[in-house]
Amino acid sequence: MPDASLPALRKNQTVELEVAGFGLDAVGVCRYGKSGMAVFVPGALPGERIRARIVKPGKRFAFARLEAVDSVSPDRVAPPCPVYRRCGGCVAQHMSYARSLEFKRGQVRDCLRRIGGEGFRTLDVPPVLGMEEPWHFRNKGSFPVSGKPGGPVIGFFAPRSHEVVDAQAGCLVQHPAANAAVAAVRAWMEEHLIAPYDEAAHAGELRHIVTRTARDGSTMVTLVSREPSLPAEDRLADRLRGAVPGLASVMVCHNPSRTNVVLNGPVRPLWGAEYMEDTLCGLRFRIAPHSFLQVNHVQAEALYARVLEYAALSGAETVVDAYCGAGTISLPLARRARRVIGIESVPQAVDDARFNAARNGIANAEFVPDLAERALPALAAGGLAPDAVVVDPPRKGCDPATLEAIAQASPSRVVYVSCNPATLARDAAVLTNAGYRAAAVQPVDMFCWAGDVETVMLLVKNT
Numbered sequence: 001m002p003d004a005s006l007p008a009l010r011k012n013q014t015v016e017l018e019v020a021g022f023g024l025d026a027v028g029v030c031r032y033g034k035s036g037m038a039v040f041v042p043g044a045l046p047g048e049r050i051r052a053r054i055v056k057p058g059k060r061f062a063f064a065r066l067e068a069v070d071s072v073s074p075d076r077v078a079p080p081c082p083v084y085r086r087c088g089g090c091v092a093q094h095m096s097y098a099r100s101l102e103f104k105r106g107q108v109r110d111c112l113r114r115i116g117g118e119g120f121r122t123l124d125v126p127p128v129l130g131m132e133e134p135w136h137f138r139n140k141g142s143f144p145v146s147g148k149p150g151g152p153v154i155g156f157f158a159p160r161s162h163e164v165v166d167a168q169a170g171c172l173v174q175h176p177a178a179n180a181a182v183a184a185v186r187a188w189m190e191e192h193l194i195a196p197y198d199e200a201a202h203a204g205e206l207r208h209i210v211t212r213t214a215r216d217g218s219t220m221v222t223l224v225s226r227e228p229s230l231p232a233e234d235r236l237a238d239r240l241r242g243a244v245p246g247l248a249s250v251m252v253c254h255n256p257s258r259t260n261v262v263l264n265g266p267v268r269p270l271w272g273a274e275y276m277e278d279t280l281c282g283l284r285f286r287i288a289p290h291s292f293l294q295v296n297h298v299q300a301e302a303l304y305a306r307v308l309e310y311a312a313l314s315g316a317e318t319v320v321d322a323y324c325g326a327g328t329i330s331l332p333l334a335r336r337a338r339r340v341i342g343i344e345s346v347p348q349a350v351d352d353a354r355f356n357a358a359r360n361g362i363a364n365a366e367f368v369p370d371l372a373e374r375a376l377p378a379l380a381a382g383g384l385a386p387d388a389v390v391v392d393p394p395r396k397g398c399d400p401a402t403l404e405a406i407a408q409a410s411p412s413r414v415v416y417v418s419c420n421p422a423t424l425a426r427d428a429a430v431l432t433n434a435g436y437r438a439a440a441v442q443p444v445d446m447f448c449w450a451g452d453v454e455t456v457m458l459l460v461k462n463t
Contacts, residue, residue, distance in 0.1 A: 009037075013057075039054075039061065047071075050069050098130075105125055115429065116429045125441055137295075144156070144207070146164040184244065188239050207255060214248075215297055280293070281328075286352055310413065310440065318384070320342075322372040325346075341365075350367050386409055403427055414460075424457060439460045441456070
């Protein structure tokens, strides 16, 4: 109901507010009037008194832009990135790193209690595992390209749009090799008047720059082109070799489609090898432009260490790893289990997983090329009784058929890895209704300064 104690909010009206808490993506949540109508203000911190200008009024809630902070939180810091307020990547650079970890812990706790329900209200959510140095950690970058010939705009999308924010100074969370590669491509585009992609007109040549950097500094650069080839390609490879000391390869992905999928097309080598190798958990993995690997080496190992701890393997178990990708969780599990069965729907990822198993001398891991919601029920129907099931689904969470198959297979332990606490809470509630209880949970800061948080949960079968 509208609040009769105060006039209705109007667009461009400036109001004084107190920030009560956080919403999604670290947006400040304020309360207006006696009814406590929510006003969402990006950049505002809990405990602050602010002035904000209403940009989108509504009957039940409103959105506003931060104009001034009259009472400053001790957690507020000056964002070090020059395009922080326009870029849609890092949403938490206006607060201390410690406060950003506390925000993410609150997101996990709130989702579990609000969505998971009664069974999660007493579950302890420990502090988020953070980084000692939360900068330049990303081993993969995807940089959209726009602008005009001779004046490319390369960076990241602004929030809720496809407007590219130019990051000429580089990105503070990307590996330095990625920033060096983007600067080299920018200079090549300016010199040769390469036409950037125009999404509205579906015209132009270069759409994205994708970088992958291994732990040893080896770097793969993939140019995503609307055309089968790019002008002055040979000059590009020369420029990148001079700018990126660890350059391993330069690839071109031909993507002629109207799509938001970046690497949507065939990839050919322009210079160097078609693959490179990276290390994780003491194992070596083949990396190609399409390969999945967690974007943060240090935090991925922290996450996988907790997965192994929760799985509690003795060497005699059969483990199913659903949504296994290239085997980055399957293979560490296989070193502690009798048998591991990985399930993955992307054929190239399955090929990579099999290659990676052979590359590391692991013979007790097998990989099923199928959807988890189809393969796991079939395995369960065929009599497979795994001792543990590990799931690491996409943001949308597990398909209901996958959860039902887990319940039918009745493993003693389920280890759920999630990049979305809301779908984690939803799926965990389904499993608790099927006879499991949440025994432990651990958030991990995989994406420092972003609004996302990685979480691993242990669910054990009730006895």
